[in-house]
Amino acid sequence: MENSGAMEKTGCAVVGGGPAGMMLGLLLARAGVQVTVLEKHADFFRDFRGDTVHASTIRLIDELGLGEEFRRLPQSRLSNVAFPVPGGPPVTMGNFDSLPAPYNYVALMPQWDFLNFLADAAAREPSFSLRMSHTATALRRNGGRVTGVRYRRADGTEGELQADLVIATDGRHSTLRRAAGLAPKEYPVPFDAWWFRLPRHASERGAVAGIVPAFGRGEALVALFRTDYFQMGYLAPKGADARIRAEGIEGFRRRIAGLRPDLADRVDAIGSLEDLHWLDVRLDRLHQWHINGLLCIGDAAHAMSPAGGVGINLAIQDAVAAADCLAPALLRGRVPRAELARVQRRRRMPTVVVQTAQRVMHRLLFEPIMSGKRSGAPAVLLFIARRIPGVGRVVPRFMAFGPRPEHAPAFARRAPQRS
Incomplete structure (x- = not known):
């Protein structure tokens, strides 16, 4: 392959233009960090991706001053989740209407609309760059530190991007995670x-x-x-x-x-x-999310089951925490590994909690159904929903916000934009 052009440089190279990568790029750019997002596809139009935007993310969008623009996008509002019961009405496990307005719903919208929305907002920041049809192929290293990425363009030519920090947001089949020698622990999925x-x-x-x-x-x-x-x-x-x-x-x-x-x-x-x-549904988690010069977040650090539809929400929360923790060091041009470890410490607990809840759902709900032992919701879940007070408030709160919702960093907040 031909290598064309001089090596380029950026402050933070974000590999993967999914929800975590695009949100991270927007937040870092608002901090004044030179950030470059590399996305291997030519556009965001890929069907059948996670399409739920949870209340914590909607609140974050409001804090960024983008709420009115977001609400103009085509979307449906999910207000409850229920289980069917033969011969009777469905039993509601969680009713989002019980949450305080205006964050009392989950928005359902095509992911490409959401990503284009984030890309448009980020493009207004002078230090942001999005490069479509750029596939990261390998890590650049200098001694024991990652110093950037190698990439391939759509025409087959190759290039290198030097960076003070590389953040992998390239999903559950992460190329950079594999290049770094980071292997996740996998949990069974039925x-x-x-x-x-x-x-x-x-x-x-x-x-x-x-x-x-x-x-x-x-x-x-x-x-x-x-x-x-x-x-x-x-x-x-499976x-x-x-x-x-x-x-x-x-x-x-x-x-x-x-x-x-x-x-x-x-x-x-x-x-x-x-x-x-x-x-191919996976549930896994890295023991260590980073090496010197590289951090993995979102599905690159912890692939989620679709149970509960929380994968996008968790990935975006990772991005917010990463931007908040790392922006000061990136502005100085040097990110100590201790700062990467701080991001992992902050996001490990909510990741473990959510994945544990998904594993319980797999065991109680999906394993008996997939093995043919049962054809409906387990009696214990129906009993809890019907008989235990407060479940109708706890379940939607957990799904809508997660165990540790993040708020927009002060440097990223803007006054609401009025049309």
Whole structure:
């Protein structure tokens, strides 16, 4: 490969333009740090990514002075999560309406809209640079310290970016994490997910009240509301992809119609198996999130299960903590490793708490369903929801804000922008 141009330099190289990377870039730029975000794709239009923007993130956006702009984006509001009960009404596990307004909901919106929103806000900062179609391929090192990244452009040419600090936000299959020799501890996950779309009829459009999953023996189905379609997530035992595809598209359509008879009239919209987007669900966590000159956050540090839909929220909280802790050192041009360790200490507890909650959900809810031992919500969860006071307030608070929500650093706050 050709290497073109002189080596460039930035204060912080952020690798990965997902929610954590784009939020981190925006915050550091508002601190005056020279920050460059490298994103391997040409745009943000990638379907079937995490699309929930939680209340703690909405509050953060307000603190950044971007709330009015955010609320103009197409979105639905999720107000509760419930479990179906045969022969009776669903049992609500958490009602977000119990939280104080205006942070009493979770926003459902396409991730590309959210990322474009963050990119537009960051582009207003003179020290921010976003480079699309730039794939990080390796780390630059000098002695025992990471000093930047090597990357490949869309045309195949290569370059190097020198940086005072590299932050990996490149997801659960992180190239930089692997290059640094950091290996996560993996936890068992009983299911994988297959995402696809189904149309919404005009009479069904409007605000979404909640999510009610459908359970069968060895399978489950969830639906997220979009403006004119449902984003569907089909869950089946891990390792079932080959079996599901061997059944063909007609077999898959029958599965969906069996779980949601009310949607049977539109399963033909699943045109072929190519319309199914398989997600290899993982749950893992690094013991150490950093080496000298490199920090991993978000899914690069801790891959989350889709259970509870909290992955984006946790990653963004990591970004806020990282910006708050590291901006002063980045402005000085030297980031001691102790500062990277401080970010990990601050974010380790909420990560462990959330992942522990997900592992409990896997064990109590998903493992019996995926093994065929049960086809509905466990009795213990239904009992807790019905009989224990306060659960209806604790569960939505945990989902909406997490165990340690972060606030915007003072240097990043702006007065609300009025249209």
